Amino acid sequence: MPELPEVEVVRRGVERWAAGRTIASVDVLHPRAVRRHTAGAQDFAARLRGQRLGPALRRGKYLWLPLADEAHAVLVHLGMSGQLLIQPAATPDERHLRVRITFDDAEAGELRFVDQRTFGGLSLHPCTADGLPEVIAHIARDPLDPEFDQAAFHTALRRRRTTIKRALLDQSLISGVGNIYADEALWRSRLHYDRPTGTLTRPRTAELLGHIRDVMTAALHAGGTSFDSLYVNVNGESGYFERSLDAYGREDEPCRRCGTAMRRRPWMNRSSYFCPRCQRPPRTATTPPLTPGRT
DNA sequence: AAGGTCACCTGAAGGC
DNA sequence: TGCCTTCAGGTGACCT
Incomplete structure (x- = not known):
């Protein structure tokens, strides 16, 4: 959690x-x-x-x-x-x-x-x-680590043949990001979770990382996100960042940027929350047709 | 061999 | 009331 x-x-x-x-x-x-x-x-x-x-x-x-x-x-x-x-x-x-x-x-x-x-x-x-x-030792540094290698992260994204949210949750590429903050950072970046990582430009990667750092820093100052009593600090107290979430858990509620109803999609045995207007799906969700005549 | 699926657990909530 | 299904913030073993 x-x-x-x-x-x-x-x-x-x-x-x-x-x-x-x-x-x-x-x-x-x-x-x-x-x-x-x-x-x-x-x-x-x-x-x-x-x-x-x-x-x-x-x-x-x-x-x-x-x-x-x-x-x-x-x-x-x-x-x-x-x-x-x-x-x-x-x-x-x-x-x-x-x-x-x-x-x-x-x-x-x-x-x-x-x-x-x-x-x-x-x-x-x-x-x-x-x-x-x-x-x-196989876990990547996290985005709040001063030695996090942003250039290497971008190179890895470009090389990978996967989608952006999967990559954000891959602890060997970037650690510390889970389902909540992935959705929050993607919403802030106006990126759809199924965006292929190979399409990200260096500035887009930098912007995304900036949002990850921003949302995590803000959550830290609020004592973390607690949906229930399962997450508490060492003194048993809940954090109060839940009220500041823009995407996670906001199905059918208006997008805080454009007012469109937020959506929830089943995704990897869990959920992805996003704004269908701000975060447009990639143009081809499926593989492009193969060139005919090749084997 | 990189990428994707599923099992590992307990409990809460909602449908019928 | 109670039974059943679904869902939950993560990870890694195991498939292809």
Whole structure:
């Protein structure tokens, strides 16, 4: 569920409340929550005990807590419904509590991973020389990263034979963008989701990236987008960017630019929201006919 | 071999 | 009331 802005809100909260603290115990209540830790739940818990956490880092939708004393990090992905909460030990367990991490300064609260759908999870991994967990080395930098390579992104788009929204959701091309902010950025750019990436000019790519950065920055300042209680910050509070969405979830509502009724289309087992007037479909949605006589 | 589909989960909401 | 279907913010294994 959470995309870059929501994960960044969580990263900041975890950094404030958990960085610098030493782990006293790890309790895995659901094995699926640590399935990416291939050595298993016992190993995960045992290796974290006694470790001090460093400042939280993030790339795209992944966040990780480096261990202060060795080149490993606790990698966190929230999936569709994951939450990291800082709770007083006395707080009753949440219904979908999956992992509990306590610290030696217990009075400052414990770190809880709560996840209804169990698409998210925690795992411990070695890091590369630049501090990135090795298992996410294939993820591209995200658009808020100062080292994001805009020229390489444009080249990759031109080379790809796919459509623009698919490309935006491909974390190996650009990370951190999900269904909501893809639709928002495409609406701002007046681009249809089925536009072939090969047709984008360098200025159009630059404009699109500018809108992605703008909408994500604005969402971050609003504390993220919360449709329900499934996305909250580490203190359990919702973000309020939903009221600022221009496209996502606005089927049949007037386009904020031209007043035309917004549309929703089934797309890759989910939905795409767009304005049929501002975001015209590409002229040929289908493949152009082959030249006759060729094999 | 790049591109596209589907499975992985739980729960809420709406139709009948 | 309750059963059934559909849908949900993500990822990656597995097809072609």
